[in-house]
Amino acid sequence: MTTIVKCPTCNKDVEWTKQQKWRPFCSDRCRLIDLGEWANESHRIAGSETIPEELLDTEQYKDT
Numbered sequence: 411m412t413t414i415v416k417c418p419t420c421n422k423d424v425e426w427t428k429q430q431k432w433r434p435f436c437s438d439r440c441r442l443i444d445l446g447e448w449a450n451e452s453h454r455i456a457g458s459e460t461i462p463e464e465l466l467d468t469e470q471y472k473d474t
């Protein structure tokens with residue numbers, strides 16, 4: 411019996427076997443695409459830490 415998983419990138423069925431070296435991805439390309447999205451994701455979270463100025467503005471609104 412072979413376990414079938416879905417490729418996280420393209421949703422294609424992937425057989426969970428030793429021959430399938432990129433599992434759970436269907437190919438090296440899908441694996442790299444997923445890693446790339448991870449990198450973008452963490453970059454966006456790090457970038458959102460430049461919000462403090464907005465927080466200062468809302469503090470001012472509270473005072474008035």
Ligand SMILES: [Zn+2]
Pocket residue numbers: 417418419420421422435436437440
């Ligand atoms: Zn894929």
